[in-house]
Every structure is written in structure tokens, then in C-alpha cells.
Amino acid sequence: MAKGKTTVFFCQSCGYESSKWMGQCPACREWNTFVEESIDKKSAAKGGKTSTVSEAKAVPLSDIKLTREERMSTGIGELDRVLGGGIVQGSLVLVGGDPGIGKSTLLLQVCRNLSDQEIRVLYISGEESLQQIKIRAERIGTFRDSLSLLCETNLDVIKTVIDRQKPQVVVIDSIQTMYNEAVSSAPGSVSQVRESTGVLMQIAKGMGISIFIVGHVTKEGVVAGPRVLEHMVDTVLYFEGDRHAAYRILRGVKNRFGSTNEIGVFEMRQNGLTEVENPSEYMLSGKPEGASGSVVACSMEGTRPILIEVQALVCHSSFGIPRRTAAGTDFNRVNLLMAVLEKRLGLKLGDCDAYVNIAGGIKMNEPAIDLGIVLAIISSYRERPIDEKTICFGEVGLSGEVRAVSMAEQRVSEAKKLGFTVCILPEVCVAAMRDNHAVPEGIRLIGARSVKDAMDYIMK
Numbered sequence: 238m239a240k241g242k243t244t245v246f247f248c249q250s251c252g253y254e255s256s257k258w259m260g261q262c263p264a265c266r267e268w269n270t271f272v273e274e275s276i277d278k279k280s281a282a283k284g285g286k287t288s289t290v291s292e293a294k295a296v297p298l299s300d301i302k303l304t305r306e307e308r309m310s311t312g313i314g315e316l317d318r319v320l321g322g323g324i325v326q327g328s329l330v331l332v333g334g335d336p337g338i339g340k341s342t343l344l345l346q347v348c349r350n351l352s353d354q355e356i357r358v359l360y361i362s363g364e365e366s367l368q369q370i371k372i373r374a375e376r377i378g379t380f381r382d383s384l385s386l387l388c389e390t391n392l393d394v395i396k397t398v399i400d401r402q403k404p405q406v407v408v409i410d411s412i413q414t415m416y417n418e419a420v421s422s423a424p425g426s427v428s429q430v431r432e433s434t435g436v437l438m439q440i441a442k443g444m445g446i447s448i449f450i451v452g453h454v455t456k457e458g459v460v461a462g463p464r465v466l467e468h469m470v471d472t473v474l475y476f477e478g479d480r481h482a483a484y485r486i487l488r489g490v491k492n493r494f495g496s497t498n499e500i501g502v503f504e505m506r507q508n509g510l511t512e513v514e515n516p517s518e519y520m521l522s523g524k525p526e527g528a529s530g531s532v533v534a535c536s537m538e539g540t541r542p543i544l545i546e547v548q549a550l551v552c553h554s555s556f557g558i559p560r561r562t563a564a565g566t567d568f569n570r571v572n573l574l575m576a577v578l579e580k581r582l583g584l585k586l587g588d589c590d591a592y593v594n595i596a597g598g599i600k601m602n603e604p605a606i607d608l609g610i611v612l613a614i615i616s617s618y619r620e621r622p623i624d625e626k627t628i629c630f631g632e633v634g635l636s637g638e639v640r641a642v643s644m645a646e647q648r649v650s651e652a653k654k655l656g657f658t659v660c661i662l663p664e665v666c667v668a669a670m671r672d673n674h675a676v677p678e679g680i681r682l683i684g685a686r687s688v689k690d691a692m693d694y695i696m697k
Contacts, residue, residue, distance in 0.1 A: 248270045248427075251267075312353070316501055348380075348384050356406060359404040363411065521546055536603045564594045566600070604640075605630045606630065611691070629660070638686065646670060649670070661685055661691050
């Protein structure tokens, strides 16, 4: 081995460094995540910008002056919602998702909208040629000259181009293809991803440039490379959804400039991604009429209520061990709710197969959909359809009680907008809405203290 170089082992999950290989990482407790890499001690010791002892000075909190952060609109309302209102100057945003989900398409659409506002944008690709990007750009629409393209993977060259052109927004596609000459390991390795992100962070903060980074994901669905990558950036966005389905969900996992509970819903079309401004109506399209085991529930994603159809199919098992399947919700939660129905309501579900599905392929794990799952199972078991204009929400406890959920007023208002006339919800929420005089006209509220109250209403 060359003089000045040494071999170390890095954990691919959290970036923990060790001088020897270990089966389990002592930091994150993951197994078989250590990889061997050779590093140059001299280049690693240089690091980033540091301050001398005489320059270091602590500042009192009262002396810090706040300035109103200026945000740039991306021209896509759903993306602005997830970002917290727009792009913050000097922010570093990481966008992850499965291959073919639409990450590059979305960012190219953002570049198009920003260029229409005469904002200087630099799109840097390490995976596609200029001709390939041009083909995708023609499918999206026309672009202005304020958008520049660069195919490069060397960070030193990229930094030189940024210093010369001084763009306001930069897109890096993707971080796993970039390499820093000061690091001897291959592109995509733990060291390269960490050091490359550090260089981009210095550019973003030092020059006030907003940078979007595209990150590949592993088979577990997390961004490939060290976990420290997500800690270094300001915002982490994940693109979710089946690549063969029409819709996509953009979810904020981390956001230093806004809420992490917001989601954006998109639909993939021929000319790119289109916003879905009313996800509830989109999710409920095609709902069957007069079918048992189907009910509409309401879930909250941030400040947005989303109405979803919960489907259940319960039938007697032909085998000794009944089969249970859950699609779009937590499998263990479904088993728990079925145990509650057996114990508290006396339903003989022990010899029945049960299949629960959230229609549309969307994934929801909020406890407020518990009541929807329970009523769908009861409806299928008793072969009693639930009225199409009935909606429900509420958390179900092990004693069979229906517990309160947050933002009940917003859920009821959304149900009324879509034409629902009856809402089954926790009795506590009904009392709180009546005390606040927040009961909307045109919809009947049915308060349920327990799952028995809810079952009695739909069975009458």
C-alpha cells in the first residue's frame, strides 16, 4: 500500500469508522454493513474550512438578528407545500426514491419553472448525456436560456463551473456518481458520498446557492450511502409509490425550514408529473356501490385530510391456519384489531381468512383509520354493505373503546365537501366540536364510545 494511505472499515448504514471488520455495527446495531476502503490521511486531515483559535468567538443569543428568509416558488404547488413554502436560499435538499419513480423528471420540471422566472439554474448530470436530457426536456415542454446543462462527475470541475456561472439553483443527479479527487475510494462509496456532500454543503452555504441532490435508494428504501448524508442536508424528500401506478407521493422526512408532516401527490402523465390538487377525490374514484366490506375513512397527512377507501374480505378458511393479509396498512395492527373484535364483540374470526386493503395502493399507518378497518371487517363478515355517504375515523383501543384523534373539524369539513352526509367518529370529538360550535351543517355526526356503538349503527 502506498505511503500515507491506510485501510479502514465504514458502516454503510451510519458511517461508523473502525480499524477492523466487525459483523455488527456498535453504533446502529446493523449486521454485515462494514465495507473496506483505503483513505489518504493527508487529504482526509485537510477537511473543510476551519477557524483559528483567535477567530473563534461565541455570540450571545440576544445579539443575533433574524432576517426574513426569502423563498423561491418552484411553480409546483405540491412541492412548495412539502418544502414549507418554497426553496430557501442556500439550502441543501436531498431527493430519494426508487429507480424510475420520477425524481429526475420532477427536478427538470422545477428547472423549467425556475427558468421561466429568469432564475439562473444549472442542471448537472453524472448519469445521462446531454442528448438524453434534451429528449426528456422536449417531452416536458419548452425551456429558456437561463437553464444550463452540464455532464460531469468531478467535483473540482463542478465547483469551477459554479464559481464561473454563479447560478441561483443547482441540481446534482446523482450524488452517488460524483467523486472528489482528494478521496481515493471509488464513486458511490461511503467516503466519496460523505465528502462530496460536504463539498456541496460548503458551496450552498458559502455562496448562497440552493442545491438539489438526487440520491439512489437501497432495496430497503433508504438513501444509499452513509446515514450521515441525511443529517448533513437541510431537507430530505422521499418519492414513494409504485412505478407502475399512476400516482406518486412526495413525503418530507426532514425539513429545517418547515413541517415534516406534509405530502405532495402527483400523477405521472405523458408530459411529466402533474399535481393532484384533490387527492381524496382521486383516491375514491371507482369505489364500488352496494358492496360489503368497503368503507371510507379519513386520514391526516400534515394539515391535509385525505379520504381513502378501506376494503376488507372475510371468508371461512379451508385450512387449519387462517390466512391474514394487509396491503397499504400495518399487518400487525390488523391482527390486533381482529383480536379486539373477537374479544369485545364475540365475532368468530379465528377460523376466517381476512384480507385488508387500502384502495389505490396508498400506504396509511395513522391510528385514525382503525375504525375504518374495524367497520370494513364487520361489514364483510356480516355481509352488510355500509351506506356510500357514510365516512368514519377514530383510533380503537384494546378495550374496544374509540379514542379521540386530532383535527376532527378538518376531517369532517373535508367529508362534507365531497358529499358525505353521515360521519362516525369518537364521542369525545363530537362533544368538543359542539362545545366550539364547529359542527358544519349538512352532515350528521354519530358519536361512538366503543366499536359496539359503531357496529350497532351500521347493522341497524
